[in-house]
Amino acid sequence: MLDGFEILTTSGVVLWSKSYAPVSSSIINGFIKDIFIEEKVLPGASVADDTSAAHNPTYKKDQYTLKWATVKDLGLLFVAVYQSLLHLTWIDKLLDNIRIIFVDLYKDQLKKPHTSIIECDFDGYFDQQVRELEGAAEKNPQRAPQIAFDDLTPPSSSDNGDGILPPPLPGLAAATQTGQLRKPGSNGDWTDVSPIPTPDTSRPSTPASHILAGKAGPKSRRAKKALNAPANASSGDEKKGRPKKDIGKKMRRWDADGMADDDDGTVLDYSAQSLDENGIANVESGASVEAIDSQSFGTRTGKGQFVLKDLEGEVHSILEGANEKKSQSTSSKGGVVGSSLGAISGLFRNVIGGKVLTKEDLAKPMRGMEEHLLNKNVAREAAVRLCEGVERELIGVKTGSFESVETTIRTAMESSLRKILTPTTSLDILRSITSVTSPSQLNPLSPKPRPYVISIVGVNGVGKSTNLSKLAFFLLQNNFNLLIAACDTFRSGAVEQLRVHARNLKELSEREGLGKVELYEKGYGKDAANIAKDAVTYATQGKFDVVLIDTAGRRHNDTRLMSNLEKFGNFAQPDKILMVGEALVGSDSVAQARSFNASFGPKRGLDGFIISKCDTVGDMVGSLVSMVHATGIPVVFLGVGQHYGDLRTLNVG
Amino acid sequence: MAWTDSQSWLSSLMSPTPIAIAVAALLVLSIPLFLHLVIYRSASSSTLPSFLLVGPSGSGKTSLLTLFERGGHAETRTSQAPLTVEVSLPVTTTTASSQYRSANDPSNQIHKKFLLADTPGHGKLRHHAFDSVIKPQNLKGIIFMVDAADISTSSSGTGNEALWQAAEYLHDLLLLLQKRANTKSPRGPTELPVLVAANKLDLFTALPAPLVKAALESEITNVRSLRTKGLLDSGIGMNDLDIGDEKEWLGDGGEGKFDFTQMDEVNVSVTVAGGNVLGADGPDVKQWWDWIGSNI
Numbered sequence: 001m002l003d004g005f006e007i008l009t010t011s012g013v014v015l016w017s018k019s020y021a022p023v024s025s026s027i028i029n030g031f032i033k034d035i036f037i038e039e040k041v042l043p044g045a046s047v048a049d050d051t052s053a054a055h056n057p058t059y060k061k062d063q064y065t066l067k068w069a070t071v072k073d074l075g076l077l078f079v080a081v082y083q084s085l086l087h088l089t090w091i092d093k094l095l096d097n098i099r100i101i102f103v104d105l106y107k108d109q110l111k112k113p114h115t116s117i118i119e120c121d122f123d124g125y126f127d128q129q130v131r132e133l134e135g136a137a138e139k140n141p142q143r144a145p146q147i148a149f150d151d152l153t154p155p156s157s158s159d160n161g162d163g164i165l166p167p168p169l170p171g172l173a174a175a176t177q178t179g180q181l182r183k184p185g186s187n188g189d190w191t192d193v194s195p196i197p198t199p200d201t202s203r204p205s206t207p208a209s210h211i212l213a214g215k216a217g218p219k220s221r222r223a224k225k226a227l228n229a230p231a232n233a234s235s236g237d238e239k240k241g242r243p244k245k246d247i248g249k250k251m252r253r254w255d256a257d258g259m260a261d262d263d264d265g266t267v268l269d270y271s272a273q274s275l276d277e278n279g280i281a282n283v284e285s286g287a288s289v290e291a292i293d294s295q296s297f298g299t300r301t302g303k304g305q306f307v308l309k310d311l312e313g314e315v316h317s318i319l320e321g322a323n324e325k326k327s328q329s330t331s332s333k334g335g336v337v338g339s340s341l342g343a344i345s346g347l348f349r350n351v352i353g354g355k356v357l358t359k360e361d362l363a364k365p366m367r368g369m370e371e372h373l374l375n376k377n378v379a380r381e382a383a384v385r386l387c388e389g390v391e392r393e394l395i396g397v398k399t400g401s402f403e404s405v406e407t408t409i410r411t412a413m414e415s416s417l418r419k420i421l422t423p424t425t426s427l428d429i430l431r432s433i434t435s436v437t438s439p440s441q442l443n444p445l446s447p448k449p450r451p452y453v454i455s456i457v458g459v460n461g462v463g464k465s466t467n468l469s470k471l472a473f474f475l476l477q478n479n480f481n482l483l484i485a486a487c488d489t490f491r492s493g494a495v496e497q498l499r500v501h502a503r504n505l506k507e508l509s510e511r512e513g514l515g516k517v518e519l520y521e522k523g524y525g526k527d528a529a530n531i532a533k534d535a536v537t538y539a540t541q542g543k544f545d546v547v548l549i550d551t552a553g554r555r556h557n558d559t560r561l562m563s564n565l566e567k568f569g570n571f572a573q574p575d576k577i578l579m580v581g582e583a584l585v586g587s588d589s590v591a592q593a594r595s596f597n598a599s600f601g602p603k604r605g606l607d608g609f610i611i612s613k614c615d616t617v618g619d620m621v622g623s624l625v626s627m628v629h630a631t632g633i634p635v636v637f638l639g640v641g642q643h644y645g646d647l648r649t650l651n652v653g
Numbered sequence: 654m655a656w657t658d659s660q661s662w663l664s665s666l667m668s669p670t671p672i673a674i675a676v677a678a679l680l681v682l683s684i685p686l687f688l689h690l691v692i693y694r695s696a697s698s699s700t701l702p703s704f705l706l707v708g709p710s711g712s713g714k715t716s717l718l719t720l721f722e723r724g725g726h727a728e729t730r731t732s733q734a735p736l737t738v739e740v741s742l743p744v745t746t747t748t749a750s751s752q753y754r755s756a757n758d759p760s761n762q763i764h765k766k767f768l769l770a771d772t773p774g775h776g777k778l779r780h781h782a783f784d785s786v787i788k789p790q791n792l793k794g795i796i797f798m799v800d801a802a803d804i805s806t807s808s809s810g811t812g813n814e815a816l817w818q819a820a821e822y823l824h825d826l827l828l829l830l831q832k833r834a835n836t837k838s839p840r841g842p843t844e845l846p847v848l849v850a851a852n853k854l855d856l857f858t859a860l861p862a863p864l865v866k867a868a869l870e871s872e873i874t875n876v877r878s879l880r881t882k883g884l885l886d887s888g889i890g891m892n893d894l895d896i897g898d899e900k901e902w903l904g905d906g907g908e909g910k911f912d913f914t915q916m917d918e919v920n921v922s923v924t925v926a927g928g929n930v931l932g933a934d935g936p937d938v939k940q941w942w943d944w945i946g947s948n949i
Contacts, residue, residue, distance in 0.1 A: 011771060012715040012732030025730065029711075032731040037775050075734055114739040114768065117723055422777045430879050431817070478882050649883065 002088070003064065003081045005126065007102060010036075010075040013116045016102075018126060023064065023081050031059050031066050031079065038424060038632065039389075060084055069095040071103055072396050073356075074110045078102075090133040097129050100322045101315055128315055357394050357405065365406050366391055369413060377622030379587040382629045390416055417625065421652045423634035427608065429576070430478060436575060437480075437545045451483070451539040453547045453572060455532070456610070457565065458580035459592055460553030463612040463639060465494070467580050468550050469501040471610075471637070473644035476505060476514045480545040485535035486521040487528040487568075490552040495521050498550060508644070518544070528552065528564065532572035549574065556595040569600040576607045578636060581627055583614045589623040590630040597631045608636035615640045624650075701739070702791055702949050703768035707782045707826060708798030709818045710774035713852040716930040717798065718771045720938065726931060732773040735781045741766045742946055767793070767949055779822065786829055794846045794948045795830075796941070797823055801851040801859040801927065804868060813872075820872035823849070824880075827873075827916060827923075828903045834919035847916075848944045849925040855932030862927035866913070869925075874911040877903050 004019035006028060059066040065084045070077050078099050080091050102122065103110070109118050366387050373383040390412045397408075433452045454471070458464045465488075472482050484502055488494035502519040509515055520535040532549050539547045549572060554561035569577065579596050581589055597606045611624050624635060638648045666673065706714045710731060719727040721740045742765040772782035786795070804816040830845060851865040860868065881902065903911065913923035926940040 006728075006730075008730050009736070010732070010734035011736030012729050012773075013719060013736070014728035014730060017728060025728075029731045032733060033775065036733050037731070037773075037777055114737055115722070116719060116727075116736060116738050418780060419777050422780075424776050428879055428883065430882055431875075 001082070001086065002091075002130065003083060005081070005098075006079045007098075007122075008077050008079070009116070010077060011116070015076075015118045016120055016122045016126075018123065027061055027064055027066070027081060028079060030061055031068075032077075035059055035068075037419075039420075067091045067095060069099050071099060072393070073398060074103065074107075076103070076110070090137045094129055094133050097133075097315075097319060098126060101125050101129070101318050104318045104322070125315060128312055132312070356396065356398050357408070359391070359395055361405055362391050362394060362409070365409050368406075369409055373622065373625075375620075377583075377586055377617065377620040379590045379623070379626035379630075381587070381590050382626035383622075386413070386416065386420075386625075386629065418652055420625070420629055421635070421650065425634075427634060427636050427649070429636065432575065433475075433480065433546060451536065451544050451547050452576075453536055453549065453574040454576045454578060455487075455549035455551060455568075455572060455574040456578050456580060457551050457596060457606075458553060459555060459582075462553070462580045462582045462585075464488075464553060464580045465497055465501065465550055467610050467612055467637070467639050467647070468548050469498075469505060470639065470644055470647040472501070472505055472517060472548055473508070474647055475546055475548075476509045476517060479515045481515050481543065482517040483535060483539045483542070483544040483547045484517065484519050485532055485547060485549045486519060487531050487535075487549050488552040489522070489524050489526050489528055489531065492524070494550075494552070495524065505644075515545075518542075529568040529571040532568060536572055556592045556599075562595065562599045565596075565599040566601045569604050577604070578608050578610050579606050580610045580612055581623065583611050583617045583621055583623050585623050587626070589626045593627040593631045593633070597633065606631065606633050608634055610637045610639060611635055612639035614638045615646075701766055701768050702793040703737070703770060704793055704945060704948075705782065705785055705795045706769060706771045706798060707795060707822070708774055708850075709800070709815070709822055710776075711803070712774060712798040712800045712819075713930045714771050714774060714798050717796075717850070717852070717938070717941075718769055720930050721769060731775065732771065733775075733778065735770060735772045735785070737768050737770040739766055740769045742949065743942060765946075765949055767945070774822075776818075779825075782826070783829060786826070787833070792845065794848060794945070795826070796848045796850050796945075797826065798850050798852050799823075799865065799869070800853050801862075801865050802853045802856040804860065804865065816868055816872050817876075820869055821876050823869060824873050824876045824903060827921065830921045831903060831916070831919045834921065844920045844922075846944075846948050847921055847923045848941065849913075849923060850941055851925060851927040853929055853931075854927045855929040862925050865927070866925040870910070870912045873903070874909075877911055 001020060003021045004017065004023040006014055006017040008014045008017075008028075056068055056070075059068070063084050064081050066079055066081050068077060068079045076099075078095050080095055082088055082091065102120075102125075105122075105125070106118055106120055109120075369390070370383050370387045373386065374380060378386070390409060393416070394408065394412055436452045437449050439449060456464050456468050456471075468484070472484060475482055484498060486495045486498045488498075499519055499521070502517060505517050509517060520531075520538060522531045522534070528551060535549065536547055551565075551568065552561070554565075556562065577600065579593065581592060585592065593606075593609070600606075609624075609627055611621075611627075614621065614624075627633075628635060635650045638650055640646045640648050706718060708714055715729040715732050715736070716726070718736070718738060718740075719725075719729065722738050770785060772779075772785065786792075799819045800815065804813060804819060827847070830847070833845075849866065849869065851860070851862045853859050854861070903915075913925070916923050924944060926944060928938045928941050930938065
């Protein structure tokens with residue numbers, strides 16, 4: 001069963017929500033952060049015109065699964081939350097339908113500027129949809145397993161049409177009749193109850209539209225009751241999704257849920273016995289039982305039933321309208337006159353703006369943008385994905401006044417690049433060092449001071465040792481005591497190179513009265529991980545603040561050398577693992593960044609990049625974008641020259 | 654039909670018939686009225702005073718916005734996009750412009766309207782906030798929300814991350830304001846007050862407003878001193894001349910202890926006031942309303 005459903009704006013205001021079980025708000029906050037802001041989970045390559053829920057990747061957090069749909073030009077987000085244990089096949093359909101209905105009903109309100117208030121009583125529509133889709137899913141249980149394995153193809157709408165309008169059972173019909181008899185009196189009552197102005201303009205004028213408005217609030221108790229029956233049904237469906245199991249077990253599992261009582265049990269039993277009648281019988285038996293149950297307040301039940309029917313009609317007219325519109329827009333492309341007119345107005349719009357972007361409009365400028373990115377040395381994979389992301393963002397968006405498609409793309413690309421390159425967390429390395437080496441004395445819980453360990457990895461010849469010494473110089477200027485560990489025990493001359501650097505730095509720091517620096521070396525041929533560990537122990541005893549570990553360069557596709565890195569990470573326990581990448585490298589950068597990021601085992605990744613040789617490429621700094629894009633790891637430093645002082649941080653703005 | 658013909662439409666149009674006169678008179682009278690209405694409408698909406706809501710993620714910006722707008726609590730989630738709403742000041746709050754009015758002045762009963770702009774607080778989306786500070790439209794003040802309960806919990810080891818985040822954001826914001834004041838543009842308001850709104854004071858662990866102020870000031874001092882030591886920035890848009898330039902420091906000279914009064918030099922007065930958006934007990938948002946009222 002669904003745990004919660006929320007409709008929210010991109011600006012963070014929840015417009016409407018319904019929760020069946022308490023769901024912590026951190027679930028949805030985390031979802032927004034991961035999917036939309038940090039883009040940790042990249043959506044698939046397929047770009048639909050209307051982002052249907054089926055195309056969006058599911059998001060799993062804790063024991064919940066989240067499915068979502070968006071309306072970009074209105075900035076709306078529809079999120080459904082349910083337990084990962086359940087396999088709800090109709091969620092996609094529900095999201096799509098709800099999206100269409102909601103937009104249709106409240107479009108005018110959503111477009112109003114300077115307000116966040118949407119007056120909506122959406123409960124009725126939502127309940128109706130849930131009931132309808134659950135009913136449909138229950139109706140063809142034989143199909144359900146198929147659907148489940150075919151990765152959620154929503155049941156076709158024609159099936160639904162059959163599912164929601166079942167021949168009325170006697171009890172139901174009687175209730176409806178009483179409802180109709182009571183209608184005039186209760187009608188007035190309900191309108192009085194609702195103080196909220198209804199958005200009448202935005203809905204199709206059904207005769208009973210004012211009743212609908214009043215219904216939402218007070219009806220909820222009934223709605224919940226009515227929902228009990230479908231709850232039953234869905235669980236049945238979920239179990240049918242699995243290979244055969246005996247019924248007795250199913251029953252027991254229901255009891256463990258704590259929701260089932262005797263009543264539910266009998267209903268479930270009923271459905272299991274008469275599989276031929278399946279869905280309809282199940283749902284309706286629930287409904288009729290309820291109608292009999294609640295004869296004491298028969299008016300209300302009858303009333304609710306009556307309204308419900310009307311609502312169905314309205315909902316269907318909305319959905320059909322949306323479908324028609326879609327088919328019209330596809331069919332109208334055929335006409336010669338239509339297309340030429342469209343082309344002219346499209347051209348005009350292209351100049352003055354206000355054009356709704358489609359995939360075709362974007363195709364050509366996007367190719368240009370991709371070319372431009374490739375020319376700037378962005379790896380092909382990253383460029384393609386960046387462009388896809390921008391395209392996804394832009395389709396369905398109106399261009400601003402006097403803005404061409406190209407400028408729109410340019411600004412969108414700019415903002416998405418900025419978003420990628422801006423780090424999520426603070427990158428102040430000095431602060432992290434101080435907090436580790438001298439934790440606050442006030443807090444008794446704070447750990448003992450220990451040296452801060454930075455290790456540097458990378459491919460051969462990218463400038464690991466050079467950047468390490470630049471970093472050392474920077475830290476020396478801030479009066480830290482450094483230990484440089486020479487863990488490149490492989491390449492001849494590596495230790496000597498570091499020795500020269502250490503000597504130079506020592507001289508410099510003595511001359512200027514800065515921190516002290518020492519080299520920890522154990523010669524060649526030894527295990528690098530052990531040396532690193534020893535170096536850290538030595539630094540703890542010798543009251544060093546920072547340990548900088550140089551490692552041997554390794555090709556990222558050499559599994560033998562790369563596998564050493566995991567052991568190295570475990571032994572040395574570095575606080576920061578920085579990878580040095582060349583700005584020169586080009587399309588290989590993505591693979592490099594990925595495999596280094598993965599090489600430290602599942603728990604550990606890289607903490608940042610140092611992009612070296614930035615001075616040699618001019619404005620072709622694409623590899624920087626590719627690496628960050630591939631891994632989501634920020635750039636900490638840039639190497640911009642040959643001197644010790646030529647280390648910079650990245651200014652994104 | 655020639656134009657000399659008395660039956661032609663042109664000559665009938667020119668002839669002084671009562672209808673033609675009436676139509677002309679109507680046009681002459683209505684056009685200025687119409688123009689006035691159109692211009693008045695469009696102008697009035699753009700000149701509403703506006704306030705900007707900034708602060709780290711999860712500090713309660715969108716909650717405050719919805720509270721101000723609807724007077725009640727609404728569920729909110731992490732924002733991804735800025736949002737501007739029109740808010741009217743409650744009649745109980747007197748604005749600075751009407752402080753000399755009599756208490757019985759009927760104009761006190763009129764709601765003062767202003768725009769409140771919410772910005773996303775997530776680290777990757779802060780450019781929205783900075784952009785609206787750089788290009789303000791009748792910006793009257795900035796409200797910096799901070800979660801008073803969050804900055805008090807001192808997590809062990811790595812220092813207080815939440816306090817650091819808040820201080821860093823506030824530091825960047827104040828630095829931007831200082832730069833803006835130093836550029837000396839002939840237009841635009843020179844004065845821009847900042848309210849540090851210590852939110853969530855209803856929680857048990859929350860620091861009271863004076864302590865929030867002290868904590869932020871000392872942390873900003875840290876931020877500033879680390880920025881002095883840090884490396885220079887490098888970016889694509891910057892050429893070598895830019896890099897050679899001195900960085901700007903917040904406050905006087907960037908040395909010693911920072912406190913908010915140092916910002917007065919650049920016409921940025923920083924006020925710290927406590928309140929809570931949610932929760933029954935606690936100081937409420939009255940102080941914030943008063944601050945908005947006095948700056949509108």
